[in-house]
Amino acid sequence: MEIRQIRYFLAVQETGSFTKAAEKMFVTQPALSAAVKNLEQELGVELLRRSHKQVTLTPAGRRFRDRAFAILAECNAAKSELMAEQHPRQLRIGVLDTLNTPPVNQLLHEFHTSYPEIELHLHSGNKLALANKMGQNKVDLLLTSLSGEDSSDTKLPLYQERFQLMVSRQHELANRTCVRLSDLHGLPFVLRKNCEVLNEGKRVFLAEQAQPHITCRTDNDSWALTMVRNNLAAAILAETVTEEGTVSIPIVDFGLVRTVACVWRQHSDQETVQTFTAFAAQDSWRGLAKAV
Structure with a gap:
C-alpha cells in the first residue's frame, strides 16, 4: 500500500469521478485508475462502485475512507515533526x-x-x-x-x-x-x-x-x-x-x-x-x- 494510492482513492471519493480526481491530483486518468485498482487488489475488496454517472463508495470503501484519512493525518504529522527538527x-x-x-x-x-x-x-x-x-x-x-x-x-x-x-x-x-x-x-x-x-x-x-x-x-x-x-x-x-x-x-x-x-x-x-x-x-x- 502506497500513500499515493490512498491520496488517489480519497480524491475519487471526494469528486465522484476518476477524471475529475485525475485533474485534481495532476496525473493522467489511466494512471490514477490503475493505482486505485491495485489498492483494491491488495486489500482484497472493492472500494468503489463504478457507473457511467458517478463513482460511489462501497460499504468497505466507507470503512476504509476513515482509515485513509487517519493514515494521511499521521503521515502529515510525522512530516511536520521531522521538518520542525530541521527548521x-x-x-x-x-x-x-x-x-x-x-x-x-x-x-x-x-x-x-x-x-x-x-x-x-x-x-x-x-x-x-x-x-x-x-x-x-x-x-x-x-x-x-x-x-x-x-x-x-x-x-x-x-x-x-x-x-x-x-x-x-x-x-x-x-x-x-x-x-x-x-x-x-x-x-x-x-x-x-x-x-x-x-x-x-x-x-x-x-x-x-x-x-x-x-x-x-x-x-x-x-x-x-x-x-x-x-x-x-x-x-x-x-x-x-x-x-x-x-x-x-x-x-x-x-x-x-x-x-x-x-x-x-x-x-x-x-x-x-x-x-x-x-x-x-x-x-x-x-x-x-x-x-x-
Missing part, C-alpha cells in the same frame, strides 16, 4: 538592556518551559537600537519599557515598577527603611545614561533642590551595579533589579515608574509572536511583578 520554530526577541530583572527572566524561563520547541533568539540593546532592529525586521518582538512616544506598534503592558535607591550593604544609608531626595544631596552617585526616566528624574531632583555628586556616568548597568556593590557610589534603579551585597530603599518623594511591555509590529500574524504574547498576557509567570 525549528523561532522567535527573535529584543530585550531592553535595563531589563535583566527577575520578572523578565521568569517570563522567558516559563515560556521556554511551556514551549521548548520554539527556539528563542535574544538580542539586547537600548530603546533606539531595538526600535531600529524592529524596523529592519531583525527582531519579531520587543520586551521594553513604554514611553509617551506615539507608535503604530501593538503593545501589551506587563507590569509596572517604581525606582528605588540602591546602595551597598556597607553604605551609611543601608539600614534606612526609606529615604527622601534631600538625603541624596551630595551623595556619591553613578549616573545611568540608559535609565528610562533620566530626564524626568533630573527635573524631579532639581525641583527638590537635591544634587547628588556624580562620580561616574555609564550606559552599562553591570558597571553601575559593580560600583554600587563595592560601595563606590549609589544609584537609582527599578525595584526589581537585584544585586548581591546591595539593598534597595524606597524614595518617598520620587514617584516615577516604568511600564514594562511586549511590543510587536501591528497586524503581525507570525504564529510564534501570537503564542508568546498570549502566554505573556497570563498571570502564571508573574510572581511578584505587579500587573498593569
Whole structure:
C-alpha cells in the first residue's frame, strides 16, 4: 500500500469521478485508475462502485475512507515533526538592556518551559537600537519599557515598577527603611545614561533642590551595579533589579515608574509572536511583578 494510492482513492471519493480526481491530483486518468485498482487488489475488496454517472463508495470503501484519512493525518504529522527538527520554530526577541530583572527572566524561563520547541533568539540593546532592529525586521518582538512616544506598534503592558535607591550593604544609608531626595544631596552617585526616566528624574531632583555628586556616568548597568556593590557610589534603579551585597530603599518623594511591555509590529500574524504574547498576557509567570 502506497500513500499515493490512498491520496488517489480519497480524491475519487471526494469528486465522484476518476477524471475529475485525475485533474485534481495532476496525473493522467489511466494512471490514477490503475493505482486505485491495485489498492483494491491488495486489500482484497472493492472500494468503489463504478457507473457511467458517478463513482460511489462501497460499504468497505466507507470503512476504509476513515482509515485513509487517519493514515494521511499521521503521515502529515510525522512530516511536520521531522521538518520542525530541521527548521525549528523561532522567535527573535529584543530585550531592553535595563531589563535583566527577575520578572523578565521568569517570563522567558516559563515560556521556554511551556514551549521548548520554539527556539528563542535574544538580542539586547537600548530603546533606539531595538526600535531600529524592529524596523529592519531583525527582531519579531520587543520586551521594553513604554514611553509617551506615539507608535503604530501593538503593545501589551506587563507590569509596572517604581525606582528605588540602591546602595551597598556597607553604605551609611543601608539600614534606612526609606529615604527622601534631600538625603541624596551630595551623595556619591553613578549616573545611568540608559535609565528610562533620566530626564524626568533630573527635573524631579532639581525641583527638590537635591544634587547628588556624580562620580561616574555609564550606559552599562553591570558597571553601575559593580560600583554600587563595592560601595563606590549609589544609584537609582527599578525595584526589581537585584544585586548581591546591595539593598534597595524606597524614595518617598520620587514617584516615577516604568511600564514594562511586549511590543510587536501591528497586524503581525507570525504564529510564534501570537503564542508568546498570549502566554505573556497570563498571570502564571508573574510572581511578584505587579500587573498593569
